Amino acid sequence: MIDLYTDSSPNGFKATIALEELALPYRLHHVRIEAGEHRRPDFLALNPHGRIPVITDDETGITLFESAAILLYLAEKTGQLLPAQTAARWEAVKWLQFHASSVGPIIGQRVHFERFAGTRIPAAIERYQRLTEDVFAVLDQRLAEYPYLAGDDYSIADIAHFGWTHIARIIDFDFSRHRHLSAWHERVAARPAVRKGVTLPAPATDA
Known part of the structure; x- marks a missing residue:
């Protein structure tokens, strides 16, 4: 267990x-x-x-x-949730690492400076807004070519990125202009396991 x-x-x-x-x-x-x-x-x-x-x-x-x-x-x-074929497997690992090293930390810092920092620091807010747009653009470019980040199949790379795009939507970090990323987000959000997973242990809020 x-x-x-x-x-x-x-x-x-x-x-x-x-x-x-x-x-x-x-x-x-x-x-x-x-x-x-x-x-x-x-x-x-x-x-x-x-x-x-x-x-x-x-x-x-x-x-x-x-x-x-x-x-x-x-x-x-x-x-x-990890492709068996070697090239696709490494694509999944690569995009998982891109999330862990870039996307998650960047959006996390943006959340801090925009939502929780005791003192507003405009330069920091502008920096992380720009960096967020940069990583959204990278994801959008990838998803213009493939339905999922590893290629044709849903994988742990998609789960990793969805954790933060879900929060981005809740707190109004708008990525709607990245239409391929937005369409991917909706595909993933519609999965039953995803719908349940984002309610455990409780739903996130904009608090």
Whole structure:
């Protein structure tokens, strides 16, 4: 059995979507970040960086944090959501890494400076708005050629990016002018497992 420790966030939704897509049995533990539960000793024993999501798998004894690592592990465990064909498999890994190293951190910083920073810093806001547009344009160009980021098949790369485009929509980071990215977002959002995954452990809000 897999235990998932998570909260309602773009990174957390990647794990819940993947587990729902793969129909893996799991126990859900709500780590309430606003209440400081990610800083409790029992959670820090799982992830010393104090961030969600984390999974433990009692079948293998493996504990993992970092959403990209979790997605790769779940795909390898089940043989699903990661293409078998070598070129497509590496496309999935490449776009997963692009998300982990660029898209997620950039949008995350934009969220901080636009929504949560105590002092507005116009230069920082402008920087991350521009960088967000840059990564949206890269994704749009890719999705103009293929229905999914790895190519013809939905994969963990799509799940990773959707976690943040879902939040971008909620907080009005408009990417509608990127029509291929927007069409991809709607295709992914319509999947039953995705619809359920973004409600666990609770829906995200614009708070």
